[in-house]
Amino acid sequence: MTERNKLRLAIVGAGPAGIYAADILLKAERNFDVSIDLFDRLPAPYGLVRYGVAPDHPRIKGIINALREVLDRGDIRIFGNVEFGSDLTVDDLKRHYHAVIFATGAVRDAELGIPGIELGGSYGAGDFVSWYDGHPDYPREWPLDAKQVAVIGNGNVALDVSRILAKHAEDLLPTEIPDNVYEGLQDSAVTDVHVFGRRGPTSVKFTPLELRELGELRDVDMIVYDEDFDYDEQAKAAVAGNKQVFVIDKVLNQWRRRETGQASRRLHLHFFAKPIEIVGDDVGQVSAIRYERTEPDGEGGVVGTGEIRELPVQAVYRAVGYFGSPLPGIPFDKRYGIIPNHEGQVQLRDKETGETRQAYGVYATGWIKRGPVGLIGHTKSDAMETVAHLINDLGNWWTPESPSEESIVELLESRGILWTDLEGWHRLDEHEIAAGQPFGRARIKVVPRDDMVHISRDELPDEVRGADAGAQADSERAGE
Template identity: 40%
Template structure:
């Protein structure tokens, strides 16, 4: 009996969503598959490498587990290949039996207030990319910055606040790039604000991350406009009686404990939680100097509205030198791929990509944030990928076959991908650099150096065109 030739699947994006997809495909026994994982970077792991705070080493273990996906002889990593630059959607669809888009979310939401264009107004996403060592990240200067406002009450704002509040000597035990560590060491930040337009019971940060921030050595914590909800009232002095879920109760208890503690001696930084406020303008002559905030409340439908008509309403202004918005990520359109601009996702039905008429496009699938929006934690991508893969496997027998190796065609058109061996060379160089400095690893964050370490110019180092 002749064995059926393997199906060829392309995954665009080597972050958690793409790697969980590959993992599900490798582990299933229904049909034989060969998998090419494309990424525009020479390094796999996406958000696990560049979006997880350097001091959160336990989460990085997920990357080590997903790295075993590349142990399979049926999987290739093709780095420094970008959709729209090096290959087209049509080229992918014509070369592979199935294509899965798993590119995540590379944009972020805007405040849309006057003054947002001033220097000193930026994105927490970009700030995270900088301290995470992403090669595309713009350098962040903390020169002259004493007060920082993080707008948003999720884990991104909490992570940024913790990195700013932490003693840089503690960060030296991480893989943070030397240039970033030097900037944080020279920082003169004294005050950090976390600002939310709703109360503490609506915050989306997780308890573990919140407690980690609140227990940062040398950090004094105050809570403004929300202190009553944290402390409770005579009629309702426990969060449990308010009908809140377990996470929210734990968050409020953590805030309560922090607010009740005496200030540490000495105080290195001060952290201010300001709830029930939203930005209305950023002010300054040449750069951000002040943040104007408007008191908020909830309308009958639960929407956030100005609280100017209620006691204590109106606006207030706080002096700040840097404002970082952390109000959500957003996926961006891929060249020639259907996209729902309103929702910031590729339109799909349980992972099957849909055209403008709502019909499934044969052989095209999506997973991760660009499938469902920027929600959930890293582990959420596992179940999300499983759903997409289930439909892909169901569809494969009905799809046109493409038996030829697409890498041959890519090379004919001058595309020379980097490989997983190239990533291993980068990995080894980072570990060696760290050892020389007495650190476990030092991340390389310059494109030129990353590419120098890659052996893409050596044909013998490229993936074999006939073997996986």
């Protein structure tokens, strides 16, 4: 069999987009064999599902079960804790593979260009999500000394952030919340969370499921305002003609009839409220949010009314979307935060003529391909499109000097890279689950990167290994 009859493929990014792409390619009709290596900068796989979904969302995290089934087949190799651009370069990939698919997602917070956004106490929601999900590259502590907090945005991330801020820490204990996050939330000073959306209740971007979960919070009053429910004809038509909008409207109107005033915390939903400035105090800290009341423009949008309001808050979280990050040696569209591509085929642009051409051997899928829109499941159709082009481009793949499966292992070992594999992920997974069992918790996430790597590679110090054995023994005795 010639090398042209076998595809050695690298996929950079082991989240849903990368795993779906690998699975789709392996199941696709083709006239060549496939060998796939999946690389990720983190020691553990699953990307956004592990580090972007709130810990109290077990139904969504159930996607991991489907991804696990793909990986556990054993026909895809994983190399975790490998940073593209430093540990592994484009030239390395060309030397060892016929093609690469980038599935690196979008993890940076999108900017919000209003005055005061740079003040102390103003945060990106994505950074907060990474903290409460135990991302190893983020600080272990998060300032939660603000009593009144603003969250800007009307999507699912905005509601996730608002829910975690308003929820009592002990109600998160059955989940996989890391210990440092539980301790931080336990000491939180938050009493009021204010969520701001510039459009009306019938134009929100979150789902009915997300909204319902807010209403189930213990000892938290849901506060909505009657002035936001004076619907125009277009809003009424949306309620009547769209099931999802109908359910959202129904839930919100049920909250309007609820008695409030007994709970220790409150979650306020402000619609037709466009933030225009974050106000600071004399030491550069957030002290208030200033916003303009809006109204429907009759064409599905809103316009400002000129009425300016101000609400005291001591922290602001912007949840206005994510943005992709550039990859060394790969084209990047700074305006949209994506790798420029045509249906997943990466495009190069000539600086002098402005003309574009295909960068053969290089592909993209997921959010780095199309931007951070759509739910996790949408990445499947996205990957199908990219994989179809990859298969059809057979004649234009790279011609690697050393395409053997052993060569990439030898390269990583020669550079002293402490990479993790699928067996290592199983070891870390079992460790986290065992750590949570004595306390009735789903798992206790390991947060420090070094610890994740050492556990995955079975290189734990003896004192840690002994503590783990003791915890496991306690768990077994508790179950007798």
